[in-house]
Amino acid sequence: MPGRSRIPKPTAQRMSLYLRELEQRAAEGRRTVSSRQLGTAAGTTDAQVRKDLGSVAHVGRPGVGYDIASLTEAIRSLIGVVQPWRAAIVGAGNIGRALAAYRRFHDHGFEIAAIFDQQPGVVGARISGLQVRGMRDLKDVVAREGIRIGIIAVPPEAAQDVAQALVAAGVRGILNFAPRRLSVPDGVPTVDVDFRSALERLAFEVSDLEAEDA
């Protein structure tokens, strides 16, 4: 029964946005937020926020709002970000390097534990404090380092092979930056990040808007 999730996917997605806002407000020293404030920050309505939070934890107090600390905790545990997820990047090209350099992940429940590449010339180099390893070490390193997430940052032609190697090595989920649909076993969720699709979405919205004006 795959996909029989406790909470709707759109809700889960918005949770990330709430989390972002909660952390920012916590940093500003505040203690509570209202559903309206969260909604504005996340681009939704207050009603939507209350519905979403209803499936999480009942920490809201009428007339006051939500306690930031406990709500943050509740969302973190709901979306499974309590102790850091260890991830490996495959592909030490531009995107791989940019991701490796993005140290901020670490503060938010994710940790880049290794980076791999196929090219002999690249293996052994140091990127953001990590030594690039060859693909043949994949299985070993994934096991030894407790890596659960694989990040694919290779050219589209190689993506499917890398996906298979990652699954064989034992990762539990894949973040895919290659513009290709991966075929992986049901038990391994995949999330695609596709720049081109994002640009196309934007282009569509812009031209849609321009068409309206006519």
Next chain:
Amino acid sequence: MPGRSRIPKPTAQRMSLYLRELEQRAAEGRRTVSSRQLGTAAGTTDAQVRKDLGSVAHVGRPGVGYDIASLTEAIRSLIGVVQPWRAAIVGAGNIGRALAAYRRFHDHGFEIAAIFDQQPGVVGARISGLQVRGMRDLKDVVAREGIRIGIIAVPPEAAQDVAQALVAAGVRGILNFAPRRLSVPDGVPTVDVDFRSALERLAFEVSDLEAEDA
């Protein structure tokens, strides 16, 4: 009446995936595809594909499928990707550089026409054949180069200011890589690409799956 679009957003999003598949099949020398084939490639059902394509153009032939060439053309014009969209990157950090290097955009209706940065040390440098310009040139360059899309690749703290500058300079849409919700006028669509949200989505799906097994 904003958002009164001719076609549903989910449909528009899937169009990108269809396009990807169509181009690949065209490159393989094929002439037609069935709704089932497109559906498999895009992770949907054949019925969904037919519904989606119904709002585009009637080029499907029962018993045969869709003509790849004319369907590609129809989708391109529907989502507004006929002649190249010119875009500018703001932020010559890791992500900005990775995007600038991603030459493949060019083949698919998008063109990086300029890259900007604030830091004096970076301005003037060459990145992937583009000379980095200072922010003060933004308005001029956007106008002169016919830039319609702004890509934000700066730290979150700076994102809102950059967004405002881009809007003031006249861009029609913004692709935002900073993990911050931008507030921009209604007439300027924004699409967010947030690595952290993507990772959290993945983490959620993995832990959801693991919870099921219990």
Next chain:
DNA sequence: GTTTGTGAACCGTTTCACAGCA
């Protein structure tokens, strides 16, 4: 007065099922 929690109504998308064409 403010803000939550929630059943009920609403709305848009997805799925179904089948007639019609090649």
Next chain:
DNA sequence: TGCTGTGAAACGGTTCACAAAC
């Protein structure tokens, strides 16, 4: 037989509206 196009039904998420709590 293979596949499209499309009404109609089913589904799931969003919005509404209001009683209850502070």
